[in-house]
Structures are given as structure tokens and as C-alpha cells.
Amino acid sequence: MNFIGNVARLYQERSEFFIRLTLEHIYLSFIAILIIAIIGLTIGIVIAKNRRLADPVLSLVNFIYTIPSIALFGILVAITGIGNRSALIALVVYGLLPMIRNTYVAITEIDELIIESAVGMGTTQKQLLIKIQLPLALPVIIAGFRIMVVMTIALGGIASFIGAGGLGVAIWRGITTSFPEMTVAGSLLVAFLAIFVDLILGLLEKITRKKVLGTAEKLS
């Protein structure tokens, strides 16, 4: 009990510090999420439309995903130095996989007959994407977006190892100064942030699923 009390007191005493870190964390994650969403969606669409590219691209993204984050941070420090820029690059590289894969799968798994009837009625490729494929793929794309967002927020916590701001600063400081209350205080905020955003996006996913597929349940 004492420990939890200490953490609570820490929040109270250093509230300004934690608010600043939380805002930094949100800011860093937000920029990363924005970049991932744009790049991921674009690549996902491109490989869904040119299936020959799908295998190599997905293999590459998969491969990058399997590199341990600490190792990737290490490599990036050597290339782009210490600071927010390296952190951002690492976050983006990791977040791409769920975004690209879900966009690709969502578009390619749309019922062939629906595509055929749309094309047969004189839909151009661009119209097909905008009027048929993207709307129908939306629930699965949002599911991928949700995974990516939670992952990015969580991973942002260790971005401070390479000098980035955010709640990782508190965690890092707690570890280096043998101050466990500080580490826990930082970690808890990261977790709350991730859970909060996950709940909101889960709701969004459900709503779109219902609108597009007529049921909130996942179709297997």
C-alpha cells in the first residue's frame, strides 16, 4: 500500500512534470501515427492493386518487424543520431506492418462477385477504390489502425532510450536512479493512455463494422 501511496504522491508533487511528459508522449505518438497511417494505407492500396508487389513488400515489412526494438534503436542512433528523429523513424518502421497488412488483406478479401459486378457496370479503377473497395475494407483497416496506435503508444515508452521525450523519460529516470515509484508512475501513464485510445478506437471499429457489414461481430 505504501508503494502505491508513494506513486500517488509522486503524481501530486511532480504533476507538472508528468503532464509535460504525457503531452510530449501524445505529440510524438500522434506524429508517428499520422505518418504510419498515410504511408501504410498508401502502400497497402498499391500492393492490393498490384498483387505481384504484395509478397516482396509484405516479406520486407515482416522482416523489419522481427528486429528487436532495442537493436533497431541502436542501429538508428548510429545512423540518425540521438533524439526525436530517430525515435520517430523507429516508431514508423514498426507501425507499418499492421497498417499495410490489414489494408492489403481488407481490400483483397472483398467478395470477387461484388468487384465483378461493379466493374461490369462501368466503374473505373479509381471509382472502384473510392466507392467500393475502401468503404468495404474500412472495418479491417480500422482494426489494423487500432493495433498500430496501441503499439506505437507503448513503444513510445522506450523511445527515451535514444533521447526522445515522452513518458519514457520518467521510466528511464526511475531505472537509472533506482527510483521504482518513478518507473511505475511513468509506465502506468503509458498503459492508461494506450488503453484509453484503444477503447475509443474499438468503439469506432464497431460502429463502422456495423455500418458496412450490418453486424458488430467479427466475421470469420
Next chain:
Amino acid sequence: MEIIRFRNVSKAYILEDWVIHQLDFSIEKGEFVTLIGPSGCGKTTMLKMINGLIPFDRGDILINGQSIREWDMIRLRRQIGYVIQQIALFPHMTIEKNISYVLDLLKVERETQRKRSEELIDLVGLERSYLKRYPRELSGGQKQRVGVARALAADPEIVLMDEPFGAVDDITRKILQKEMKQLHKMLEKTIVFVTHDIEEAIHLGTKMVLMDQGEIVQAGTKEEMVFSPNNEFTKRFLESKGFNAYLGQLTIKEVCTLVKQKKVSDEIIETIDGDASVLEGIRRLIEKGVKHLNVIGNNGIIGRFSLEDIKEKIKKGE
């Protein structure tokens, strides 16, 4: 007037292994052509060549006298109604948006689109309240009707249908077929209709095309197909099913000898409704052990029906 013309069309996925071979066939404006044959015979392939979904290797296809190679494919497709198996309505669009889909592609005004959707939903016999619903809320038969309405939205001259009634139950299918026949009469569209159901092909088609292994085995009116098959395959394929279906879709009033009310013979007592099928008529003749039946129309007796009448009709049909 010739609206669709296949000129020696051939197609092979593997060299010289023809899936479509030397199709030479023309479809007149306003005809209801049913394409029939065993699965894999090329009937669906032939259909999809008309709206360019499947390309061909040799020959040419002319639509309204213009080669399909010269048509702007997007423009051509928007002028051809298309209904496929399972209908494939767009699940994320309301019925109204589904029906006016092609109009939306053509950038027709919203208000016009809405009016047209209402017209079409009336035409296919659904209530207007359905316009605001989604496809998943509709039964199989209702979806088919919406599919037909969607195909007719841009008032196309040609409508292609690929086994549209394959996935509904028997009773609904019969009703849909009847409606389709009426729609064709009313709208005078040229319809090309793929089916593997002999009964359906005979019931709906003004002309039938029987295919096997990528070639046309025989094409002609249903009378020709059923009563004078010019080869073994046609004979075997249609067999008694074709004959049955033919007599089942022919109504008594189409074949009976018309007589004036005054001249109605007193000797005939048994009667039959003019809208009944010839098949029922024959059954009645046998059941009652008579040679003639009086045919009842809207205003009493309109004619006389006997086996001789059927022979006459078939002769005329050829």
C-alpha cells in the same frame, strides 16, 4: 436490327485449347436470348465477352455495329445492364444507392437519381420503403428484384444476366421468371440470359442458344430446339425436359382455335381456363376422355382446344 454480333470469336487460355471456338452468332434488338448448356460449356464466358470482362483472341464482337475494340469500355459497360449470380448488391449502400449506382457513375443529378430509384422499385414490385434499407435486410427474391432494378437504372438497350435466379427457392424463381418475362415485353430490352435450367431457358427465351465445349451446338426458337433438334447433343440435352417445359409455358389461349360465342358447339361440355398451360390442357383431355375442350377467357368461351391445335402452333413456330 442486329444489336450484338459475334463474328468468328475464339478464345483460348492455353494455346489452341479453345474455351470458345468460332462463335458466329447475332442477336436482334428486343430479343430475349437464353444461353444454355452443361457447366463449362462457355456460356458465361460468351456473356462476359459482351461487356468486355473477358477478352477474346480471334474474331470480333460488334455492339450496335461498332467493334468492341473501338468502344470506350467504361462507356459501353454503363450502357449495358449487368446482373450476376447471387446478384452481388453493394452491402454498404442502401437499396436506393444500389439502384442508382450507374447513374451516380454517370454523375446524374441527385434528385434525378432518387426519382429514378423510385420508378424502378415500383417497376420491380417492391415497396418504396425498401429504398432506405440495406441489402442484408432483404430476402433472396427481393435482392434479385433490386438487382434487376439496378441493371435497368441507366435505361440500357442491352441487359446481361448470368444465372440471376440460381440462388432462390423454386417458388420465388417461378414468380421472378414470370415478372422478368413481363418486364421484357414491356420494356423491349435486348436480354442475354445465361442459365443451366432447361425449363427457365425455354420459359424465358424468345431464342435459345445451346452450347457445348465452347461451341454453339444449335440456336433457334424454342419450337425448333424442342421439336427439330438437328443433332444428337441437342436431342439428348433437352430430352423430355425440354418438351415438358415447352408445353408448360405455352398457354391454351395462345394455341386454341378461336370461335365466335354463337358458334360454340353444344357437344363440348368440358372447359379449361385460357391462361392454363397446354400441359394442363392435355391432362384434362386425357382425364375427361374427350377430344375437345371449351376455352374460357375473360368474357366467357373464347375458343376450342384440341391436340390438333398444338400441332398447328408448333408448325407455325418453326
